[in-house]
Amino acid sequence: MTQQDWQHALFTQAAPELGKQYRDHPLLAGWLRRVLPAGLLGALEPELAELGELAGGHLYRLQLADRLNEPKLVQWDPWGNRIDQLEVTPLWREAERLTVRHGIVATAYEQALGRHARIAQFAKVFLFHPSTDVYSCPLAMTDGAARTLIESGNARLIAHAVPHLTARDPATFWTSGQWMTETTGGSDVGRSQTRAIEESGAWRLYGRKWFTSAVTSQMALTLGRPEGNPAGGKGLAMFYVEVRDAQGRLNDIRVDRLKDKLGTRKVPTAELMLEGTRAELVGQPANGTRAIEPMLGVTRMWNSVCAVSFMRRGLALARAYAARREAFGAPLIRQPLHADTLAMLEAETWGAFLLTFMLVELAGRAEAGEADEQQRALLRLVTPLAKLVTGKQAVAVVSEVVESFGGAGYVE
Numbered sequence: 001m002t003q004q005d006w007q008h009a010l011f012t013q014a015a016p017e018l019g020k021q022y023r024d025h026p027l028l029a030g031w032l033r034r035v036l037p038a039g040l041l042g043a044l045e046p047e048l049a050e051l052g053e054l055a056g057g058h059l060y061r062l063q064l065a066d067r068l069n070e071p072k073l074v075q076w077d078p079w080g081n082r083i084d085q086l087e088v089t090p091l092w093r094e095a096e097r098l099t100v101r102h103g104i105v106a107t108a109y110e111q112a113l114g115r116h117a118r119i120a121q122f123a124k125v126f127l128f129h130p131s132t133d134v135y136s137c138p139l140a141m142t143d144g145a146a147r148t149l150i151e152s153g154n155a156r157l158i159a160h161a162v163p164h165l166t167a168r169d170p171a172t173f174w175t176s177g178q179w180m181t182e183t184t185g186g187s188d189v190g191r192s193q194t195r196a197i198e199e200s201g202a203w204r205l206y207g208r209k210w211f212t213s214a215v216t217s218q219m220a221l222t223l224g225r226p227e228g229n230p231a232g233g234k235g236l237a238m239f240y241v242e243v244r245d246a247q248g249r250l251n252d253i254r255v256d257r258l259k260d261k262l263g264t265r266k267v268p269t270a271e272l273m274l275e276g277t278r279a280e281l282v283g284q285p286a287n288g289t290r291a292i293e294p295m296l297g298v299t300r301m302w303n304s305v306c307a308v309s310f311m312r313r314g315l316a317l318a319r320a321y322a323a324r325r326e327a328f329g330a331p332l333i334r335q336p337l338h339a340d341t342l343a344m345l346e347a348e349t350w351g352a353f354l355l356t357f358m359l360v361e362l363a364g365r366a367e368a369g370e371a372d373e374q375q376r377a378l379l380r381l382v383t384p385l386a387k388l389v390t391g392k393q394a395v396a397v398v399s400e401v402v403e404s405f406g407g408a409g410y411v412e
Helices: 003-009 026-035 038-056 058-065 090-102 111-131 136-152 155-160 293-324 336-367 373-404 406-410
Strands: 072-076 082-087 176-179 195-199 202-212 219-226 237-242 253-258 270-281
Touching: 026 038, 026 111, 026 336, 038 058, 038 090, 038 111, 058 090, 058 111, 072 253, 082 253, 090 111, 111 136, 111 293, 111 336, 136 155, 136 176, 136 219, 136 237, 136 293, 176 202, 202 219, 202 237, 293 336, 293 373, 336 373, 373 406
Parallel strands: 176 219, 195 219
Antiparallel strands: 072 082, 195 202, 202 270, 219 237, 237 270, 253 270
């Protein structure tokens, strides 16, 4: 036997493959058949099927090829000019193109869909998210910004910004940031040290934003404390900021560095200094934490859907591997203990899916003005709970999925 023949004779485990992620997922398709009118589902399914094929095919292959790429901050041009330009990965550029084409944000704001708009949107997100390296992060904030501006009643900003945030045209589509976290703490935003000063009839912001996850966006909603306002959340106001001017120059913003994070490394999260950043007051010059609450509600819903989507992706890979991996004379899928583990993961995933999409259905009713008082109360209760529970479930499920691959699960 030649060396080449010997090498061919060695056992090599076939990699798991993802199929058509919509057609191969009976829970999503079955749930949609239950909650959507037949005509709407019939119109929506070809696009869901296409997204499912992209997620399990082209996007998944691009994701594997893009694995080592991370965003880069270019602070200086060759001539010594401070530019603070962010370069994202090839997969993120492709994800943006597909976002616009499939209306990943826009679908939620299509009035013809009525109370089913959120269901249609998050069915797409559920398929799109796990193959796009957390590009869902800026999309969640974009969706949240659109909803927050709509609920603010600020007619000028609604007319100016919302059409960009919900666009299906790549030439006009914007994403949005959410700039709240400072070095004083995460959820305790009332301790914000960002100062808002009114100068010649215009507002300018001064301060340090320690964790901003969408510096590549065209705009952001942020909190600042107008001079003379009291301490705490009630003394903050919500401001609208455009990140760059018409010439592409930063709006008196300095990008100090990208965060060296444990996870979500594909998301270009930065530390910013606001050095007189021009801003527009969205509503009243107080109670900003209350004004920005719609942003938090929407992003928590995205977090829940994306957590469940990751659980589903892990389960799909584990099942595909178990069908191709043989041990002790049979595929793993037929080994009782392994099959029991997969069944446990599936039960966790399905339970999390049903909780999360109940939230999605409630949100759709509320935004369409069709929710009664009890449903609105349930929405307020379920929104933070679903985010908490599904986030913890996703960690447990994905950890078990990694173990299901044996040693191969711990190889980069």
